[in-house]
Amino acid sequence: MSLDVKTLDETRLAAWLEKNLDGFKGPLTATKFGDGQSNPTFLIEAASGAYVLRRKPPGVLLKSAHAVDREYRVQKALADTGVPVAKMHLLCEDDSVIGTAFYIMQRIEGRIFWKPDLPEVSREDRAKIYDEMNRALAALTTLDPARVGLSDFGRPGSYFERQFKRWTDQYRASETETIPAMDDLIAWLAGNTPADDGRVSIVHGDYRLDNMIFHPTEPRLLAVLDWELSTLGHPFADISYQCMQWRTDSKSIFSGLGGLDRKALGVPTEEEYVAAFCKRAGLTGIPNWDFYIAFNFFRLAAIIQGVKKRALDGNGSNPERGLAMGEMVPVLAKAGLETARKA
Numbered sequence: 378m379s380l381d382v383k384t385l386d387e388t389r390l391a392a393w394l395e396k397n398l399d400g401f402k403g404p405l406t407a408t409k410f411g412d413g414q415s416n417p418t419f420l421i422e423a424a425s426g427a428y429v430l431r432r433k434p435p436g437v438l439l440k441s442a443h444a445v446d447r448e449y450r451v452q453k454a455l456a457d458t459g460v461p462v463a464k465m466h467l468l469c470e471d472d473s474v475i476g477t478a479f480y481i482m483q484r485i486e487g488r489i490f491w492k493p494d495l496p497e498v499s500r501e502d503r504a505k506i507y508d509e510m511n512r513a514l515a516a517l518t519t520l521d522p523a524r525v526g527l528s529d530f531g532r533p534g535s536y537f538e539r540q541f542k543r544w545t546d547q548y549r550a551s552e553t554e555t556i557p558a559m560d561d562l563i564a565w566l567a568g569n570t571p572a573d574d575g576r577v578s579i580v581h582g583d584y585r586l587d588n589m590i591f592h593p594t595e596p597r598l599l600a601v602l603d604w605e606l607s608t609l610g611h612p613f614a615d616i617s618y619q620c621m622q623w624r625t626d627s628k629s630i631f632s633g634l635g636g637l638d639r640k641a642l643g644v645p646t647e648e649e650y651v652a653a654f655c656k657r658a659g660l661t662g663i664p665n666w667d668f669y670i671a672f673n674f675f676r677l678a679a680i681i682q683g684v685k686k687r688a689l690d691g692n693g694s695n696p697e698r699g700l701a702m703g704e705m706v707p708v709l710a711k712a713g714l715e716t717a718r719k720a
Contacts, residue, residue: 417434537573551682570672623639
């Protein structure tokens with residue numbers, strides 16, 4: 378059995394799926410999608426059709442990371458809600474099949490957009506695509522977790538305090554060098570976290586354009602992907618995380634909207650996007666906005682530091698890109714610190 382992050386034991390996997398997945402017929406071929414730094418993802422093409430497989434990466438992993446069982450559970454729970462997700466077929470937690478836990482989901486034909494200025498679509502469609510992202514996020518934020526069986530999907534309350542501790546611990550566990558801006562940002566966040574206001578919602582954790590599949594020809598969102606970091610949290614978490622995109626340089630590896638003419642592009646400003654979200658979510662505004670932005674720069678920097686460490690250790694999903702992304706950790710930390718100092 379191969380534990381290579383880029384390959385699967387196709388014969389063993391096909392035999393297991395024929396026994397456990399209704400309607401599945403082998404043989405199969407598995408082709409790894411090249412992008413993504415989290416759970417390795419494969420296109421499965423078989424006699425019975427096409428599927429997508431997501432697995433935990435092999436090797437030693439940080440505590441609580443790469444929880445494919447949680448990804449599977451939240452997407453299955455969100456079926457038939459206002460949040461579009463792929464259909465979940467089955468979860469396998471038996472490591473003996475391909476070496477790590479995995480799940481099989483529907484393959485959705487559509488478009489993934491990698492650049493937030495959306496150069497491949499019309500100005501009119503750009504506005505509609507952003508509105509679709511906004512609509513789905515508001516639907517997720519306002520959904521009662523208990524209604525879809527997710528009341529125990531995380532600990533309610535003190536979300537930012539808990540997230541700050543979690544990502545500080547994980548950053549320290551994957552730290553490869555001293556980054557003064559990151560240390561200063563951590564110190565600022567420790568002393569400036571707002572008091573918990575009791576709000577609780579389902580949080581995606583990595584809500585951004587390239588984690589979504591849109592219709593092949595229409596500006597319509599078909600599925601939100603990559604739920605690895607999802608949990609019960611705070612309704613301001615995902616919106617502030619997504620809005621880092623407006624503050625990130627368009628020429629960086631993260632391809633933000635910084636430095637671009639949003640009006641000419643037909644893309645909403647950060648203020649317009651947040652206002653549309655608030656209207657849909659029944660909010661009059663978001664207090665402590667600069668804290669949430671600074672926090673998310675810290676959190677993303679900690680996540681990317683983990684990506685870099687996995688790449689250095691040889692068990693990253695895309696080691697070359699992981700190392701390139703790792704160069705952004707000081708940049709993200711500096712952006713977070715600058716936001717904090719303006720707060």
